[in-house]
Amino acid sequence: MTVGQIINIDGQVSAVELSEQSGKVSVSNSALEQATGWSLKPEGLCRDQVCVPVLNVAALSKADQVDLSEFARLVQQNIVIDAQRKVVALGEQAQIRGTEMATLEAPDFTLPDIHGRQVSFSDYNRRKRLLLAWSSW
């Protein structure tokens, strides 16, 4: 086991113990929950009030280790794994993103400001907002 990183779908980075075996990368159930909010329970893969049924538990989990590719497939997320460097990134699938965008509901996000304070888009709810994306490049 080596310390690795999971970059969650929301951009939060967690240091976790990643196991690698013949190209498959897995984490403990508690590390998965810490990094993604999802955990394997008797009723399936669950996050908050949502559970996704797991038909083939053996393919997902062995000896408290959860296979990350199978996890991503079940929760319908993209995953890129660099097994050599022990970094994993989870993200939204294109079709799901497109569907969400078409609802026109402005998705919330939380990011640090230039002073290091965490700011959420929803902190400015109930008023007109101009979201400006810019960069130094």
Add this chain to the structure above:
Amino acid sequence: MIAVALDADEAAVREWATKEPMSMPILIDKYHIVADLYGIVNVPAAVWVDEDSKIVRPADSIPGSDMFRSFTNVDSEVHHNLLRKWVRTGERDLDDQQVREFQVSPNQDLQLARLHRRIAIALREQGSDAAGVTVHLARAEELAPFDWTIRRGNMPLAGVDPFGDEFFKFVGQWSQAGRPGFKLGTGRTDI
């Protein structure tokens, strides 16, 4: 106004953001989460969100001034005037269906490119694996060759001048490909 810097270089963001006193929140989005959520493929871009948290104008290229007008062919006043009208009267220039039509939905290659870029940034933050950074930045560019937040955004991370030869080479390729990107073209004077 909420400004989000799609930028992995915190020091550069602070340098720009503190040149003049500004009252708006300025957030740093190293992993381009907001680009992913709102379909932002270049900067500067703006999205309008109303009091009910509804997107009433999709992401589009929105220069703050005419400084680069000869290059962008965008009259910045057009957006400024539309924005003033919406803020003062609530009157929009696009209906919901138009907002959907002008959104830039991603494809899977772009979504995977974003993840390779995020791995590159995470490795960059660790500071010990320059080769890993290069590998993942390159993979992101292969997957999303015309996305400016990836192609041009990667340039300073790879030590490439974002106003230099590589940039103009990219602009040439992007033009030849039919300038894929934002669909709305607010203030464009050349279409």
